[in-house]
Amino acid sequence: MLLKVHNLHVWFRKKKETIPAVNGVSFSIAQDDTLGLVGESGSGKTITALAILGLVPPPGEIIKGEILFLGQNLLFLPPKRWQQLRGKEISIIFQDPMTSLNPVFTIGEQIAEVFTHHFEYSTKEAKIKAIELLKKVGIPAAESRLNAYPHQLSGGLRQRVMIAMALAAQPKLLIADEPTTALDVTVQAQILELMLNLKRQMGMSILFISHDLTVVAQVVRRIAVMYAGKITEMANTEELFKNPLHPYTQGLLNAIPRIEDVSDKKRHLRTIAGQNGQAFTTLGCPFAPRCDKRLPICLRRMPDFREYSEKHQVACWLYE
């Protein structure tokens, strides 16, 4: 197993209240595997990713749980060792390529930095490597683009540069946190295909985080659905779309305006009642207040995350 997250709790303690942003999350990713983490804003998916990188922003703290990377618990690593892993063994692509690239360095310098920092390459060697990478991520005229600053590139090209940086050190795990949300649909399709091609070539594992189930489904083999800091359902991609068990997953799938549904007549979208969030403090299932299939027990006790069938797990009283 490449990465195993077990019972992870990340809490944000403020003066009066404690927000359990991640509340008992467990999943694992094997070598050469892909997992999608899907949830609406505030469900804790980004905090989970940041926890794996050791970058949880204060006042958040990892309260309990384990993050095993190749069998080694990252939470016991000294900060220096963790830093050596970041960008080399585990790297991340963020949502907004404008704010995650440094505006005062050329993209060539920023990519080369990975090589000089982690591998002690000379500047010249690093430059050659950077050109190679830019070609690999499909940037035309790579040699001349090396001296470009981020503001001179379009959003799609910037995201390609981010991917080049993230893959420079041939990491074992790539975390992609909403990598296409800021992009136009035509560019999004190109970036998703690029990620899949690179995965095939380089064989890294991908943890793909997004609020959009249809985008995630383009890339990953398995999907975990998060709600209010907990994973509510996990299954293979086709299985999840064919046979969604948790009422939240069902609602989410129904609410997506799908191009397959376009017909001459019907003109409204199916909804989930209520608002998300503010469900962190309940004893029962966090989705229970919005759930139309709620049982009396749902409000009192949290259901266990159980195996429903092979490769399909769910936390819901309906299937106990």
Added chain:
Amino acid sequence: MSETILAIQNLSKKYKIKTHPFSLKYAWLKAVNDVSLNIRKGELLGLVGESGCGKTTLAKLLLFLEKPDQGKIQWRDTLLTGLGPKKLKFWRRLVQPIFQDPFASLNPKQTINQILQEPLLIHHLGDRRKRNRAVNQVLTEVGLSPKLKTAYPHQLSGGQRQRIAIARALILKPEFIIADEPTSALDVSVQAQIVNLLLESQAKRQITYLFISHNLSLVANIAERIAVMYMGKVIEIMERNQFLGEHHPYTEVLWSSIPRLERKTKINVQQWGEPPNPLFLPSGCVFHPRCKQKIEICKKEVPSLKEIKPGHWIACHLF
């Protein structure tokens, strides 16, 4: 087919932009470039396109937040372009905007009550009692409790705020609402609620909608007609029963970019490339550098909108 309520004719707007932050040279950015479009009474017209295609500028021109360089906008029998600010006030009541980001479009220092009363005060409508009643009514209509009146925007969730923005638009009993990406800042489950709310108000109050979005699958699910914009031009207009038929090559690209669960044919998405720099538009058809079906004439001549079937307009030399 119902009557045209808003006619847009050859509308253009360009901006003077520096070619580079430190440069002294300027170039013209044609944000809206010779757009003609008719909007029918009571319909929901979807306007789609990628970022920078001019859809928001078109909305601003219709709201008279920007002045057009050329062209006409006509509402029923009234020619709006050329009217002075005082005479335009009737239009500012009939047309209402809903913006993308409900965090930026509501004044953080006003209570919900003040936000909703302000349009009534500006247009001198009703006395205090009537205004209060209107606020309560419109809050109920958008699915919120009148108790929220005393709250400030920061106390509300994104979905609730967008409901307030809708309530603020509805309180003037408008005939035409321009919704500019009203759901792109919201979660999918909330998006569905907001969209259904807009559809209800369209049916109940006979409001005409211009629904602007980059999300073609959303628009295709709810709109009665769709207009597609690319680089400042409307390149296709289609009726609901034509959504699944043949399209402008750019619309095809948009359709096939939408992530689907089952994709039968593999398409080479890399060849699409990216939109050109809007400051230096290509000659002829603006889409030709990205078009895989281009022919010789596309590089030279700008295609105009042609009606290929009743109600289906395409600007492409192939048709």
